[in-house]
Amino acid sequence: MSEARFDPIRHEWVVIARDRERRPSHFRTVAEVGKSGDRCPFCVGNEADTTTEVLAARAPGASRDGPGWRWRVVTNLFPIVTPDAVGAHSWTPPPEAWRHAYAHGAHEVVVETTDHAAHPADYSIPHLAELIGAFRDRARAAVAAGFPHVIVFRNQFAPAGASLLHPHTQIVGLPHAPAAVDRMHANARRHHAATGRCVTCDVVAGDTADGHRVIARSPGLVAYTPYASRFAYEVCIAPTQHPAVAFVDSDAATAVELAGLVHDVVSRVRSLLRDPAMNWVLHVGPGPLPGVPDHWRFEVLPRLARIGGFELGTGVFVNSVAPEDAAARLRAE
Numbered sequence: 164m165s166e167a168r169f170d171p172i173r174h175e176w177v178v179i180a181r182d183r184e185r186r187p188s189h190f191r192t193v194a195e196v197g198k199s200g201d202r203c204p205f206c207v208g209n210e211a212d213t214t215t216e217v218l219a220a221r222a223p224g225a226s227r228d229g230p231g232w233r234w235r236v237v238t239n240l241f242p243i244v245t246p247d248a249v250g251a252h253s254w255t256p257p258p259e260a261w262r263h264a265y266a267h268g269a270h271e272v273v274v275e276t277t278d279h280a281a282h283p284a285d286y287s288i289p290h291l292a293e294l295i296g297a298f299r300d301r302a303r304a305a306v307a308a309g310f311p312h313v314i315v316f317r318n319q320f321a322p323a324g325a326s327l328l329h330p331h332t333q334i335v336g337l338p339h340a341p342a343a344v345d346r347m348h349a350n351a352r353r354h355h356a357a358t359g360r361c362v363t364c365d366v367v368a369g370d371t372a373d374g375h376r377v378i379a380r381s382p383g384l385v386a387y388t389p390y391a392s393r394f395a396y397e398v399c400i401a402p403t404q405h406p407a408v409a410f411v412d413s414d415a416a417t418a419v420e421l422a423g424l425v426h427d428v429v430s431r432v433r434s435l436l437r438d439p440a441m442n443w444v445l446h447v448g449p450g451p452l453p454g455v456p457d458h459w460r461f462e463v464l465p466r467l468a469r470i471g472g473f474e475l476g477t478g479v480f481v482n483s484v485a486p487e488d489a490a491a492r493l494r495a496e
């Protein structure tokens with residue numbers, strides 16, 4: 164049971180999630196896999212260590228919450244947000260007039276594979292497309308449950324925020340847009356009001372027009388290093404035409420096409436940067452929301468440098484690799 168507390172200085176919400184302190188943290192490097200006595204809740208045979216699965220791909224005859232799966236989705240045992248307010252009475256009383264609330268939302272985990280030490284670059288494109296289909300389907304379920312602001316993210320290795328090595332992606336749906344998302348929506352509305360166009364479409368077109376920052380293209384998508392990249396070797400994958408439907412309504416062909424580019428990008432990143440810590444973040448986008456003329460994008464964010472005091476103090480990221488150089492090196496890989 165998590166609590167949201169409002170910071171009037173930053174005008175932002177913070178989530179106090181006491182339960183997450185109890186999380187297992189048996190993060191292991193590849194070299195240590197098998198030497199550890201820790202039991203991995205995401206490995207085959209340990210299905211009872213997770214909550215009941217909400218979606219899975221299984222061999223014929225394999226039963227729910229047992230072995231025989233290729234990937235499975237469960238609700239997070241240590242959620243940042245939860246769909247109902249059970250335990251609300253355990254909150255720390257707020258100071259007078261301080262705003263606080265129950266941290267409301269959906270938080271699920273996609274266990275991507277049975278292979279404890281796999282890297283997403285090891286997946287086949289059909290497998291990755293199935294996973295992207297699962298992200299889409301569970302994001303749609305979150306929207307239907309009243310949590311229209313959905314973020315899909317993956318933490319690869321401890322410096323990127325992972326507490327478990329076993330490959331997994333998390334899906335969080337929120338009832339209200341967080342400050343950063345709200346700002347993006349406001350930008351999108353302002354840009355649309357001024358130009359009649361989608362801001363993401365315009366930025367993607369501008370960033371990729373001269374080709375210097377492009378890494379790879381597919382018929383409807385482009386992978387490129389954004390002109391104003393926050394992180395060294397940051398990559399964005401986005402549609403080149405404004406999608407006719409929201410990501411949550413996208414079809415299997417889109418999942419296959421996105422899987423191809425994600426696979427290409429994470430393979431290049433792993434090889435060029437020697438298997439770095441990284442995040443991926445799928446901004447599912449405000450497609451289901453009326454009046455926000457924007458669309459989805461998928462970011463791959465290598466985490467080569469820690470976030471320092473300047474970034475914390477100013478919100479301004481300092482990137483030591485020009486995106487044009489990053490794209491040239493990733494293209495050559």
Ligand SMILES: [Zn+2]
Nearest residue numbers: 203206279329
């Ligand atoms: Zn495992």
Ligand SMILES: [Zn+2]
Nearest residue numbers: 361364405458
């Ligand atoms: Zn667009």
